[in-house]
Amino acid sequence: MQKEEIIKIVNRALVKEFELDESLLTPEADFVSLGLDSLDAVDMVITLEQAFKVDIRNNYKVGDFGSLGGLYDFIEKLIKQKNNV
Amino acid sequence: MxxxxxxxxxxxxxxxxxxxxxxxxxxxxxxxxxxxxxxxxxxxxxxxxxxxxxxxxxxxxxxxxxxxxxxxxxxxxxxxxxxxxxxxxxxxxxxxxxxxxxxxxxxxxxxxxxxxxxxxxxxxxxxxxxxxxxxxxxxxxxxxxxxxxxxxxxxxxxxxxxxxxxxxxxxxxxxxxxxxxxxxxxxxxxxxxxxxxxxxxxxxxxxxxxxxxxxxxxxxxxxxxxxxxxxxxxxxxxxxxxxxxxRGADILAEIAGFATNTETKSISHPSSESIIDCMSLALQNADIKPDNIDLINAHATSTVAGDAEEAVSIAKVFGLKPKVNSLKGHLGHTMAASGSIELIAIIKMMLCGKIAPTLNLEEIDPACSGISHITKTQDISINTFMKNSFALGGTNASMVIRRYVK
Known part of the structure; x- marks a missing residue:
């Protein structure tokens, strides 16, 4: 899966789940500034696991991503790992 | 207190x-x-x-x-x-x-x-x-x-x-x-x-x-x-x-009395004894007599047993004096909201002097007779009414509401 497609899927999922304004979804945007809290963080993991069919919660370590750009990279890494397996 | x-x-x-x-x-x-x-x-x-x-x-x-x-x-x-x-x-x-x-x-x-x-x-x-x-x-x-x-x-x-x-x-x-x-x-x-x-x-x-x-x-x-x-x-x-x-609020009505009791004879059907007790306790709590009630807004959900039991109870306590209606013909049974929605509707009707009938009450069941059913919208002056609300599991509740006077 190309990075552009990952970004598109992540953004689409976040807009739908959290009613975010798509124009705010830049790689620099952090989750707090987007108005997301700890409950949203858990629900975001569930949403993205379903969207990409990857296991995020058991592969995630604190600090893996703090911004949206980091999240795109993290998902890309998981997809690559999954494909290699 | x-x-x-x-x-x-x-x-x-x-x-x-x-x-x-x-x-x-x-x-x-x-x-x-x-x-x-x-x-x-x-x-x-x-x-x-x-x-x-x-x-x-x-x-x-x-x-x-x-x-x-x-x-x-x-x-x-x-x-x-x-x-x-x-x-x-x-x-x-x-x-x-x-x-x-x-x-x-x-x-x-x-x-x-x-x-x-x-x-x-x-x-x-x-x-x-x-x-x-x-x-x-x-x-x-x-x-x-x-x-x-x-x-x-x-x-x-x-x-x-x-x-x-x-x-x-x-x-x-x-x-x-x-x-x-x-x-x-x-x-x-x-x-x-x-x-x-x-x-x-x-x-x-x-x-x-x-x-x-x-x-x-x-x-x-x-x-x-x-x-x-x-x-x-x-x-x-x-x-x-x-x-x-x-604070100079507009007063819509006064709550004059309330009672609730529990049916112990059946978990599904309120008996006339417990309904009578509940309505009587509400009258007592409001310190008024049955004759003071102008209207009873019944719980009456359109079930065969429940409506008859409530009608018999109302007849025993109040006779023919108060008018009786149920709003569930229009609304169906709004469950946990029914008591409060119907109470609000009757307060507003009391204030405007027009009372809605029991919708679809075309032929009164003899088992529900002996009370003064309202079968069409009427201009009725109401000063005090009772609202009944009963529940599966045995909870009965009756409230007395009156027009506010200083």
């Missing part, structure tokens, strides 16, 4: 007619029905009742997402009704110290089914955090206090279909005793086909008028065949008379 007079200064409703008290009362007085065919019911073989009273689609996007995410429809109905109640009490936001009394019959069936489906299929990891807050028994209480920033004491009392009236009654007792100054109180419920399923199991769901849904709920009528389940919320703002006068 204080002995405050307790008055109603704000009311708000979501009903099968939509949002708003005026919409509700207009439709009731025009003898409209809020009941339609609910298509999904036809797909469940063991359910033979296909009718329900659902609220029209409402845009709830005015509730910020961070609050809305933990809500199902029942909480959103309650918020809409509460905002209307506060506005009509001349408040933009609930004043400090406002207590909350609100419940539903059970929490959202839809949320529980979604949750249980994932659990049964061993996919608990797919359950979102907000689902937990949607299935809590006191979900409407929690959501209402969060979204409207109401910090006063909160009680999520659930007494099945008597929930709305019991919550108003408990709030009334607390204001009367001086434990609290004011409260937002009532009931809320959202429709799910399982609700009809529950009554269908007990052969108590209306199934003779599936092709004519507006005729399906017909309290006291000889052709009645059971309940039509529906949804909505009724919320009332109450306060001590002293508080209302001090």
């Amino acid at each position: 204080a002995n405050n007079r307790v008055v109603i200064t704000g009311v708000g409703v979501v009903s099968p007619f939509g949002a708003g008290v005026e919409t509700l009362v207009r439709n009731l007085l025009e003898c409209k029905s809020g009941i339609t065919v609910y298509e999904e019911l036809k797909s469940i073989p063991s359910i033979t009742s296909f009718t329900a009273g659902t609220a029209p689609e409402i845009d709830f996007s005015f509730i910020p997402r961070q609050y809305r995410r933990s809500m199902t429809k029942m909480s959103m109905f309650a918020i809409m009704a509460s905002i209307e109640a506060l506005k009509s009490a001349k408040y933009e936001t609930a004043p400090e110290g406002t207590a909350l009394y609100i419940g539903s019959t059970i929490s959202s069936m839809k949320a529980w089914i979604d949750f249980a489906e994932k659990y049964i299929n061993k996919h608990l990891e797919q359950v979102k955090t907000t689902a937990v807050f949607q299935v809590m028994n006191h979900s409407p209480l929690a959501n209402l206090s969060q979204s409207l920033n109401i910090k006063g004491p909160g009680f999520g009392v659930c007494n099945a279909c008597a929930t709305g009236l019991v919550n108003i009654g408990l709030a009334y007792q607390a204001v009367k005793a001086g434990l609290i100054k004011s409260a937002l109180c009532g009931g809320t419920d959202e429709y799910h086909p399982m609700m009809t399923g529950c009554f269908s199991i007990m052969n108590a769901a209306s199934n003779q008028y599936n092709d004519a849904p507006s005729k399906a709920s017909r309290p006291f009528d000889i052709k009645r065949g059971g309940i039509v389940c529906s949804e909505g919320s009724g919320m009332i703002y109450i306060e001590s008379l002293e508080n209302a006068l001090e």
Whole structure:
């Protein structure tokens, strides 16, 4: 899966789940500034696991991503790992 | 202990007619029905009742997402009704110290089914955090206090279909005793086909008028065949008379008395003995005689046994003097919200001098005779009325309301 497609899927999922304004979804945007809290963080993991069919919660370590750009990279890494397996 | 007079200064409703008290009362007085065919019911073989009273689609996007995410429809109905109640009490936001009394019959069936489906299929990891807050028994209480920033004491009392009236009654007792100054109180419920399923199991769901849904709920009528389940919320703002006068509030009515008791003979059917006891206790609490009651707004849900038992009880205590109606012919049974929605409707009718009939009461069942049924909208002067609300599981509740006089 190309990075552009990952970004598109992540953004689409976040807009739908959290009613975010798509124009705010830049790689620099952090989750707090987007108005997301700890409950949203858990629900975001569930949403993205379903969207990409990857296991995020058991592969995630604190600090893996703090911004949206980091999240795109993290998902890309998981997809690559999954494909290699 | 204080002995405050307790008055109603704000009311708000979501009903099968939509949002708003005026919409509700207009439709009731025009003898409209809020009941339609609910298509999904036809797909469940063991359910033979296909009718329900659902609220029209409402845009709830005015509730910020961070609050809305933990809500199902029942909480959103309650918020809409509460905002209307506060506005009509001349408040933009609930004043400090406002207590909350609100419940539903059970929490959202839809949320529980979604949750249980994932659990049964061993996919608990797919359950979102907000689902937990949607299935809590006191979900409407929690959501209402969060979204409207109401910090006063909160009680999520659930007494099945008597929930709305019991919550108003408990709030009334607390204001009367001086434990609290004011409260937002009532009931809320959202429709799910399982609700009809529950009554269908007990052969108590209306199934003779599936092709004519507006005729399906017909309290006291000889052709009645059971309940039509529906949804909505009724919320009332109450306060001590002293508080209302001090701030110059418009007083809609006074709560004169309340009683609740528990049926112990049957978990499903209230007996005439316990209904009589409950109504008599409410009269006693209001310190008035049966002759002082001008109207009884019955619980009457259109079941064969329940309507007859209530009619016999009313006849024994009151005879023919008070007029009697049930609004469930129009609304169906709005479950936990029925007591509060119907109470609000009758207060408004008392104030405008026009009383809606029991819709679809075309031929009075002899088992429901001996009382003065209202069969068409009438100009009637009401000073004092009684509202009944009963529940599966044995809870009865009766409240006496009177026109406010200094």
